Each structure stands twice: as C-alpha cells, then as structure tokens.
Amino acid sequence: MPTPHSAWPWPAFIAHRGGGRFAPENTLAAMRTGAAAGFGMVEFDAKLSSDGMPFLLHDDTVDRTSDGHGLASALDWRALGGLDFGSWHGPDFAGEPAPSLLSVARYTRAHGIHSNVEIKPTTGHETETGVAVARAVAYLWSGAGLPPLLSSFSESALEAARTAVPELPRALLIEGPVPADWRARQQGLGCIGLNIDTLHADEATVRDILDQGATLAVWTVNTPDRARELLSWGCHAVFTDELHQVRADAPGLAR
Template sequence: MTQATLGRNGVRVIAHRGASHDHPEHTLAAYRQAIADGADALECDVRLSADGRLVCVHDRRVERTSDGRGVVSALTYEELAALDFGGWKGEPHRGARVLLFEELLQEALGAGRPVGLAVETKHPTRAGGRLEAELVRMLRAYGLADGASGLVEVMSFSRNALTRLHRLAPGLPAVYLMERRLRPVRPPFAGHAGPGIELVRRDPGLVARLHAKGLRVRVWTVDEPADVELCLRLGVDTLITNRPREVRELVSGLLAER
C-alpha cells in the first residue's frame, strides 16, 4: 500500500475540492496549494460536458462558481472553458478556467510524492452511466483502473453509480457517501462509508456501527477543531476538509498527545 493510501499516523487528510478555504474550489491553484499543504489525497467532483469531456465541477449549474449561466452537461468543453471559474467568496472573478479531470490527474501524478485522488461522480445527470464509463476509461489510460496503485478511490451518493463502477473496474476502492442514516444492508461494493459531519454530530455511535460492518469511515467536511477532535475520538479513518494544512497539523498534534 502506498503512503497516500495509509496516510500520516494512520489518519488520512483529504483536501475537499483542493485547499478550497484558501482558493476557488476545483482550480489548479486550490489543488497545488493542497499538495503543498501535505494533503494525502485530493477530492474532486466530476461531470460530463455536452461533448463528453470529464470536468471538475460540483454543481449541476455553473452560476455559483463561474461568471456564466447554464447546465454543465448542456455546455461543451469549449463553452465551459470560456467561462471564468475564479470567482470566490464574493470577490471579482480572477481568470481560472474549468479544470479537466485529466489535468488534475496529471497534477497529482507529478506531485513528487504519492498523492491520491478521491473522485466523486455526480448524480443525477443526463449523462447517466456514461459518466462512470468515461472516468474508468481515463483511469485505464493511465494504468490506474485496476486499483493496484492505491492512489485512486471512487465515491458516490448513488448506489447505482457504485454498482456501475464495480462492474467496470472492480479493483477500485469505493466509498458510499451518506447524508442520512445508512440502511441495515451493506452499501454495494463499497469498503468505505462517508457520512457528513452533521450526521456524525447527531449520532456519534454511527462510526462504531459502520466499523462493525467492516467499513472504514471518512467524514466530510471537517474544518472545525472541535469536529476534528470528535472524529479522532470516534476512530474515524479519514477526514475530508477545506483546510488540509490546519487539519493535518491538528491531527498530528492530537495524536501525539495520546
């Protein structure tokens, strides 16, 4: 297993859309900062453009994160690339274009140390299963689809998406993301469960129950020191955060005190 797979001190810190507290989400600046901050892995959301390009955009529409309008899947890559995705926290847009997943993949592979990718496929979308098929095709082109490197994980709130991903690339580690309580059945083909921090706050015993099912647990989005302490106390395996440097330092300090 790689260093990126194991994480420091056994607890992984994943940068949520990059170091997105400090830079616009899903931009090269955010991901390069996350790598510099020592994140074990980079989280991204992927969608398909109208012409089948895999782009890193969270929302169904582009209004929140760009100076344009429209649905991602209805815009071609050329149309998306003409938009400014550098707007952030009410500041003027700053000249960042839409990020292709392949560009992020190359950035992670060229980091000079093992840096993982945690890739969420967004649903529902008009692309349907083509989204997972294109993601696996891209990973296969880089020799990463069999999961042997330990560098890539796939994530989704959609059980159907996880099922498709398993059929296409059964070796890829999968994460079932959760906003509500997990049903009694085990999530399909997933070795990890990903509850949101609000759910963990309301039901701290959830982490132990998920571990009892044989699942590793990652929690999103963990930015506050009290939430980091709670997750470590409960034995959470992975933290997804907008603040990778601060959270990594806090994790190291808290674990050193034990």
C-alpha cells in the same frame, strides 16, 4: 488516531474540493493550495461535458462557480474552456479554468498526492458518468502505487463504475442520517465503506460502521477538536475546508 485498516491505505486528512475555502473549488489552483498546505490527499468532483470530457465541477450548472450559465451537460469542452472559474472566489484567481480530469491526474501524480474522485453526474446522466469517470481514472492513474478512491451519492453511478472497472475501490456517500440498511447497500455496490456527513457522525453510528468492517471517512470537518474526536473513535479519514487548522501536523492531531 485512525485504526489501521487494510482497505484504507490513504492519508487521514483530505483537502475538500482541492483547496478547501482557500481557493476556488475544483480547480488546479485548489490542488496547488492543498499541496502547499501539506495535504497528501485531495477530494474533488468529476462530471462530463456534453461531448464526454471528464472535468471538475460540483453543481449541475456552471452558474455558481463561473461567469457562465446553464447545465454543464449542455456545454461542450470548448465552451467550458472559455469560462472563468476563479473570479467568484477573488481577483487573485481571475481567469482560472475548469480543469479536465487529465490535468488533475497529471498534477496530483507529479506531486505524490492521492485522490478521492467523487463521481458527480449532472442529474439524469448517472450511468454514463459512472462509466466514463471510472474508465478515465483507470487509464489516467494506471501504474500508480495507490489508486484513487471513487465515491458518489449516486448508487446508479457507483454500480456503473463497478461494472466498467471493478478493481477500483469505491465508497458510498450518504446524504443525511445513515440509513438502517447502509450495510446491505454498501455491500451490494461492492463498496469498501461509507463517507458520511459530520452532522450525523455520532459515536454510536461511527462504531456501528467500523464494527461491521467498513471504512469510514467523514465530511466536512472544520475544527481540530471535532477531527480529534472522530479519529479517536476510529474514523479513517476526515475531509476539511480549514486546511490550516485540520491537518496532519496540527497541534494535537500530529500522528
């Protein structure tokens, strides 16, 4: 099980993009799915509309997860509100809208669910997105007993978030193998630790990160055996799409 860490007060099991593979990602339906599966923490992606509204979406474009087309950064909030972000996943989710960060904050706070807000800027909008999302998170979660964790692959976005709201905890997301200079980059950004890909989370890498005092969460972990292995090495949390198998009360994973 995860080693206690003063900088990781969040749950050890995190529902990836809200509802894993069981709901359209980054929607309120996904958040409800994660909550129904018993998850105390969800991860989701936040970016900006053309008129500066923080909302949930993973890709630069709306093409994959909606019935619309084009760059998210070129669409205003009214236009985004007219798109269907649920039908691609199945008819039960037809008409599901893209949620604002405000609506997700209200839902998760009302249900006592913690959040990992990934700052996911449309390419070319890293700094403005980092600032806007950090400020929105600080406002929307004001007074919460435990603030969300901000994370990003974009170091520019993380630096902007730190400048805007330095007190919010942040983690550096790593694409691919963990680089040799990870510690300098993590500390330079004032991040508490790393979120890394399970494909590159071997025991030596995990123990190196933990031995140097950083937090470590691993994505995307979709089998109980792999989750058990990572947690036994000391990883603080795992992100999963398999909400029914990789969860806090699953056999062999119950804490």
